[in-house]
Amino acid sequence: xxxxxxxxxxxxxxxxxxxxxxxxxxxxxxxxxxxxxxxxxxxxxxxxxxxxxxxxxxxxxxxxxxxxxxxxxxxxxxxxxxxxxxxxxxxxxxxxxxxxxxxxxxxxxxxxxxxxxxxxxxxxxxxxxxxxxxxxxxxxxxxxxxxxxxxxxxxxxxxxxxxxxxxxxxxxxxxxxxxxxxxxxxxxxxxxxxxxxxxxxxxxxxxxxxxxxxxxxxxxxxxxxx
Numbered sequence: 409x410x411x412x413x414x415x416x417x418x419x420x421x422x423x424x425x426x427x428x429x430x431x432x433x434x435x436x437x438x439x440x441x442x443x444x445x446x447x448x449x450x451x452x453x454x455x456x457x458x459x460x461x462x463x464x465x466x467x468x469x470x471x472x473x474x475x476x477x478x479x480x481x482x483x484x485x486x487x488x489x490x491x492x493x494x495x496x497x498x499x500x501x502x503x504x505x506x507x508x509x510x511x512x513x514x515x516x517x518x519x520x521x522x523x524x525x526x527x528x529x530x531x532x533x534x535x536x537x538x539x540x541x542x543x544x545x546x547x548x549x550x551x552x553x554x555x556x557x558x559x560x561x562x563x564x565x566x567x568x569x570x571x572x573x574x575x576x577x578x579x580x581x582x583x584x585x586x587x588x589x590x591x592x593x594x595x596x597x598x599x600x601x602x603x604x605x606x607x608x609x610x611x612x613x614x615x616x617x618x619x620x621x622x623x624x625x626x627x628x629x630x631x632x633x634x
Contacts, residue, residue: 410493412503415482415515423509426463426516427474431541434460439467440479440514444491449536451492451521452528453545455501456557457538459523464488465516478514482506485517492519495531499524527557 418426431437436450447464454460464485465478479485489504496502501522506515529535535554536545548554577599586598602608607616 410489410496410502410504413489413505415506415508417508418510420510423476423512426507426509427466427476429463429474433538433540434458436460436462436541437466437468437474438462438464440465440477440485442488444487447488448491448495449530449545450538451502451519452495452530453536453538454521455496455524455528456536457523459521460538462519462521463516464519465514476509476512476514476516478507478509478512478516480514482515485515488517496528499526501528527554 429435429437434454436454438447438450442450442464447462450462454462465476467475467477485506492502492504501524503520505518507518508515527535535548535557537548537557539546548557599608602613607614
């Protein structure tokens with residue numbers, strides 16, 4: 409949800425500085441005609457990336473230079489504010505300020521979006537992230553892309569990632585693991601115990617198990633089937 413909503417009067421110098429802003433990985437300028445749902449997607453993309461800021465009510469810089477053309481009233485932006493609030497329910501990632509500038513007309517909606525700890529999704533379950541200053545957020549469409557985002561956010565660790573192409577029987581039968589099993593869990597065999605500890609994932613050794621098995625043992629290269 410939006411954790412702060414206020415009105416701020418800014419002087420002519422501040423207006424000039426805002427209009428001089430350049431779009432980047434952390435900042436985007438939007439005309440007031442952007443739909444509430446598209447605005448929410450941009451906000452969620454910032455949250456799924458490194459955070460950022462949105463100014464709504466600034467005409468496209470590429471169409472004759474940035475122009476302050478804000479909402480006629482605060483109420484005119486109700487749908488945008490409500491949609492952002494709804495899409496970010498359960499967290500306090502968004503701060504919103506209506507900027508009223510000296511010598512210009514209308515209210516510009518300034519949104520500050522913090523980087524989220526979790527992955528923020530649309531109502532339909534889609535996931536977007538911000539890539540550079542692209543106009544459209546990038547929709548993640550593959551499992552690998554989503555997993556990459558989970559790793560970036562610390563929701564998953566590299567130690568748990570399966571290592572493809574390694575013979576799991578050879579890996580679990582390494583000298584280091586055999587010695588550990590005998591000393592620590594003498595009533596269990598290696599493969600069932602490693603699986604129970606999620607060191608074997610989907611019948612493949614995890615990065616953690618693979619590194620453990622390499623202690624005092626020759627390397628198993630991917631696609632090694634001997």
